[in-house]
Amino acid sequence: MAGPQSPILSIQDLKKSYGPVEVLKGISFDVFPRQVVGLLGRSGSGKSTLLRCLNFLEIPNSGRILLENEEVGVDSSQARRRPHPAGVLARQRRQMAMVFQNFNLWPHMTVIENVIEGPVRVLGLSQEEARAGAMRLLRDVGMEHKADQYPIRLSGGQQQRVAIARALAMRPKLMLFDEPTSSLDPELVAEVLRVMRDLAEAGTTMLVVTHEMAFARDVCDRVMLLHEGRLIEAGPPREVMLESQNPIAASFFAGLRGEAAMSEGS
Amino acid sequence: MDYDWNFGILWEYRGMLWQGVLTTMRIVGLSVVLGIVIGMLLTPLRMSDHAILRWPATAIIEVFRSAPPLVLVVWSYYCLPILTGLTLPGYWTSVVAISLYSGVYFAEIFRSGVQAVDRGLIEAAHSVGMSRLLILKRIIIPLAFLRIMPPFTGQCIMAIKNSVLGSYIAVGEILYEGQRLSTHTFRPLEILTFVALFFIFTIMPLSLVAGAIERRVYRRYFRR
Numbered sequence: 001m002a003g004p005q006s007p008i009l010s011i012q013d014l015k016k017s018y019g020p021v022e023v024l025k026g027i028s029f030d031v032f033p034r035q036v037v038g039l040l041g042r043s044g045s046g047k048s049t050l051l052r053c054l055n056f057l058e059i060p061n062s063g064r065i066l067l068e069n070e071e072v073g074v075d076s077s078q079a080r081r082r083p084h085p086a087g088v089l090a091r092q093r094r095q096m097a098m099v100f101q102n103f104n105l106w107p108h109m110t111v112i113e114n115v116i117e118g119p120v121r122v123l124g125l126s127q128e129e130a131r132a133g134a135m136r137l138l139r140d141v142g143m144e145h146k147a148d149q150y151p152i153r154l155s156g157g158q159q160q161r162v163a164i165a166r167a168l169a170m171r172p173k174l175m176l177f178d179e180p181t182s183s184l185d186p187e188l189v190a191e192v193l194r195v196m197r198d199l200a201e202a203g204t205t206m207l208v209v210t211h212e213m214a215f216a217r218d219v220c221d222r223v224m225l226l227h228e229g230r231l232i233e234a235g236p237p238r239e240v241m242l243e244s245q246n247p248i249a250a251s252f253f254a255g256l257r258g259e260a261a262m263s264e265g266s
Numbered sequence: 267m268d269y270d271w272n273f274g275i276l277w278e279y280r281g282m283l284w285q286g287v288l289t290t291m292r293i294v295g296l297s298v299v300l301g302i303v304i305g306m307l308l309t310p311l312r313m314s315d316h317a318i319l320r321w322p323a324t325a326i327i328e329v330f331r332s333a334p335p336l337v338l339v340v341w342s343y344y345c346l347p348i349l350t351g352l353t354l355p356g357y358w359t360s361v362v363a364i365s366l367y368s369g370v371y372f373a374e375i376f377r378s379g380v381q382a383v384d385r386g387l388i389e390a391a392h393s394v395g396m397s398r399l400l401i402l403k404r405i406i407i408p409l410a411f412l413r414i415m416p417p418f419t420g421q422c423i424m425a426i427k428n429s430v431l432g433s434y435i436a437v438g439e440i441l442y443e444g445q446r447l448s449t450h451t452f453r454p455l456e457i458l459t460f461v462a463l464f465f466i467f468t469i470m471p472l473s474l475v476a477g478a479i480e481r482r483v484y485r486r487y488f489r490r
């Protein structure tokens with residue numbers, strides 16, 4: 001789906017180094033409203049670093065991140081880059097809620113407490129309001145029956161669904177997913193992907209780092225391939241994943257292309 | 267052994283013994299509270315990104331950790347007045363020395379607790395837009411506290427044991443009063459046995475209860 005409007009998120013020439021090692025070497029792309037964008041690439045290619053730079057969990061060295069035309073983290077319109085006040089950065093962060101590979105639910109809070117923490121403490125909702133909203137979200141992810149459990153009692157798939165509800169509770173403009181199914185046992189992957197598919201169908205704007213090729217192919221409107229800190233391919237999933245002549249893309253998607261060829265042959 | 271036990275002596279001198287028990291409890295209470303305060307002041311300094319803050323805190327911690335607590339008590343009693351011109355009564359000298367000694371240990375315990383909090387949990391808090399203060403209050407401190415319960419209760423128990431050091435500078439806590447009574451009455455067996463049992467019967471239930479709470483906390487929040 002091409003965005004007729006202006007992008008929700010616009011990344012311009014983003015660079016990030018750790019010491020002498022340049023991990024992101026100038027990344028530019030846009031995410032439009034209701035788009036689901038997949039970010040693919042080998043381990044170590046910089047996918048997590050990119051996602052973490054977007055909400056300033058890591059501070060990029062240069063480049064601009066625009067969230068609905070507002071620069072995230074710093075003001076670089078002047079000659080000197082000036083960091084935003086903490087309150088502005090905090091607001092921008094919650095507008096791009098993040099779902100982590102390791103769930104990161106707070107272990108000393110129950111499921112519902114995890115979900116209402118942000119709405120109550122940050123958005124200033126009343127307990128009742130926040131709880132009602134949280135129960136709706138927990139129902140959407142199929143977790144309302146565990147509302148009063150502590151995270152440690154849940155399976156990985158259940159924890160990740162709660163983490164998604166926690167992120168949604170902040171009513172973000174877009175959702176960032178960093179390999180949300182990579183630390184799950186294989187039999188638990190499907191339940192999390194199911195929830196993400198539902199979100200995509202409901203029109204949630206999402207930027208998803210994943211190794212789930214079928215998900216990228218079927219759900220994403222657009223995929224991007226990151227290689228050694230550069231976006232080397234971007235476009236509709238079919239084109240990038242099945243048809244790109246780029247040798248790196250061809251080798252990265254070789255397995256998928258083999259399967260596609262087999263099913264066409266049969 | 268042909269000893270004619272006479273525990274009636276304890277009842278006879280109950281007033282003195284009770285005073286000793288009270289003094290011991292006051293020293294323990296004050297030095298634990300002051301020690302926690304000292305620990306809470308030192309922890310952020312010790313963990314600061316600024317060397318100007320971190321160095322003095324580290325120095326204080328290392329110095330007080332390296333001296334035997336009895337030496338701290340005796341040194342403070344005899345040398346501090348000479349150096350500062352300020353004379354504290356023995357009671358307060360022992361409270362201050364034991365507080366400082368416990369305080370630097372509390373500081374290290376608190377630091378280990380804060381460091382044990384998973385970075386990812388803090389990042390999750392940032393990503394829902396929580397402020398640093400809110401993250402400290404709602405995530406870091408509660409989680410750090412749950413993690414340090416065993417060493418924390420251990421250090422509180424050490425403060426109870428260290429309270430007897432005041433006896434060396436004639437502070438009338440239970441050991442000092444006990445010794446005084448035994449020489450006065452020639453009944454050290456009854457009286458000092460009472461002193462020993464007082465500590466054992468205070469500390470043992472405390473550590474049993476603390477252990478049970480720790481296991482409960484662990485099962486509830488941390489164990490799969």
Ligand SMILES: Nc1ncnc2c1ncn2[C@@H]1O[C@H](COP(=O)(O)OP(=O)(O)O)[C@@H](O)[C@H]1O
Nearest residue numbers: 018021023041042043044045046047048049050
């Ligand atoms: N905090 C860090 N300090 C130094 N190097 C890092 C740090 N974080 C990531 N890197 C390096 O950056 C590169 C990209 O890492 P990452 O973004 O995690 O990749 P991906 O998520 O694609 O697997 C890797 O080579 C990694 O070693």
Ligand SMILES: [Mg+2]
Nearest residue numbers: 047048049179
């Ligand atoms: Mg990664």
